[in-house]
Amino acid sequence: MTRVLVTHADSPIGRRIVKTLRSDDSVESVLAVSQAPTPPEFDNRSRGPIPGLSYQRADLAKPRSMRRLFRSPTFESARVDTVLHIPWHGLAPLPPVSGLPRRTAELRLLLKSCREAGTVENFVCLGSAFVYQLLPGNANRLDEGSELDFDPDVGPDIRSWIDCDMMLHEPLNRGPFRTVLLRVPSVVSDDGSVYFNPSVSGRPGPRLRALGFDPMSAILTEKDLTQALLCAIHSRESGIFNVAGRGAIPLSQLARWNQCRSLAVPPALLGWMSSGARMLGNSASLSEEGPHLRYGFTLDTTRAERDLFFRPSVPNELVRQMPPPATG
């Protein structure tokens, strides 16, 4: 039986994962951790004790808060053996912590705390597939061995994903716990919200798009994401795995789903506008300049299907929207 700690459990993805884990027979208990006050669905006081679920408030980027979490009676009693880290994945810039982007700082501290705790056997972390280097064209089919984008001009959001990715290489190679990194593309929820995409996720507002380009975006439904995480928790394999659904759609359509206004600008001006928006403090809503605004990609999930037994499905909602095929 597995005892799981879920970080950022108050996020829509986190809530869904916690709910799925609770209904999984092989999961004994779930310790949900988040910076926010106790969400109603995790609140023991208002609804009475929820079997197998406890909630602890903690700021993952602050050493003191993390020490308090890992030494708390809740953590002790939960006897956590698996940590499921859902990194912060909004686009709005949060203030850096100790000179590091918040996402990077959180992962760094979490890894350190897990090492010190000594009880953690499995560490499963979500990563972004936008860390890969993209070449011109829509047909970048990326597997786990594809090169990462080490361009020094890469935007800060993607750079922090790359930093997180690199940070996980140490536990991947040396332990002390089994580590699984799932690189995910744009995650689409049932209501059409899009996460993990540096072009359209985040606060509503205009999105920059390269004029004359409409890159294909690999997509993953929340349901598939949850399935992949469960596979990663229960598998004995460690390593990096690409996880994506069957479908891919153009960026313009993804933006429409997320109800973002897309503002197409000549590619030569993208960098200027993006930098200008950052300087004006508006980078929360404008997408980051990068190859992902011009060139599309899909993920080769063969490894995840073979080793984790992940089975991506076609998004049900999309199937329903399909016009019926011609008859006769």
Place this chain on the structure above:
Amino acid sequence: MSRLHPRGNHQDSPNEPVPRRRKNALGRDPFEELASPDSATDGFTPLPSGTEPFVEPPLNPEPATQPRAKTRPPGERSQTSESNDAPMTDESTPPVSAEPSRGWLDFLLGEREENLQKAFESLVDAGTRYDRYGFSPTVAKQSFPFFRTLYDYYFRVSSEGHEHLPVDGSAVLCANHGGLLPFDAAMGIVDVALHMDPPRVVRTIVDRWVGTLPWVNIFYARVGQVIGTRKNFTDLLRDDQLVLVFPEGMDGIRKTIRQRYQLQEFRVGFVEQALRNRAPIIPVAFVGNDDQMPILYDIKPLARRLGIPVAPITPTFPLLGPLGLLPYPVSYKIVYGEPLRFEEQFEPDAADDPKLVATLAGQVRETVQKLLDRSRK
């Protein structure tokens, strides 16, 4: 903690209603507009609870160890369209609930093109209306009448040797390239679509440079052209597709008038892929492409400076400005040769031998050149 919008920030409630904004016309690409009739391009609504999930069959089955392509005997016509079914669909596809709507395009296109539409549909991922390379049946269907008109009335294409094309399974169509703009590829695609029963969609391998061209990259992707990477080539052949390659590459389109119909050096990757994926190579000769826009001189230093493959001087360009880039209404002839079945002579491991691969590529080049010379007589 700062409160951010629920759609983009996970620290807020997901249940908070989000106001719908009116659609914005800013920044839409013309091809995006073309695709708008798809109902799937609109925002989707959540499934009612209790709906059974649709389970997708496995994609990219392992390549067969035996050659899979079958050629149709001369004169025989296929009676079924099952052989062209997509690797992405099976009986688990939701049942058809309504008659498909018929628009003006359907009346214009007729029965053959309805079958072609089925072939288009069979390529896309169930659910998203696009394949992984960006192919859209809607855009392909809407652009087909234009290219059909060019085929029938502008280039007046005649063709022969369709019996060598496989009715199912993968194959590599290997052709000569020329004429500055790739109308030869377009005519080849239309020809295969019109002369095969059931119609098959040819996927052309294009240079990576095309991916850097605004709008052109979108159009190419929407009508099924694929950037030529090793991985893409492999995936297309594993998906049992007809892949059209121009092994001369960019050297083919920048041939000057003195080099017309003389094949340039062949790249060898297509032979390697054909061997590994057990696909036959079908030589194809395009006659007419080198006459559609004869290049008198290629200003190579200028092309290098501008970062383009060719800076041509033709009888009409740059004399007539952009109009000078229109191809001349030459008559096209397309001839398909007998398949070269290297996959029956060699094991897949033979693809690891660069000398052998280069020799086989040379054989293919020789065959295409002979076919071309014979077709021009």
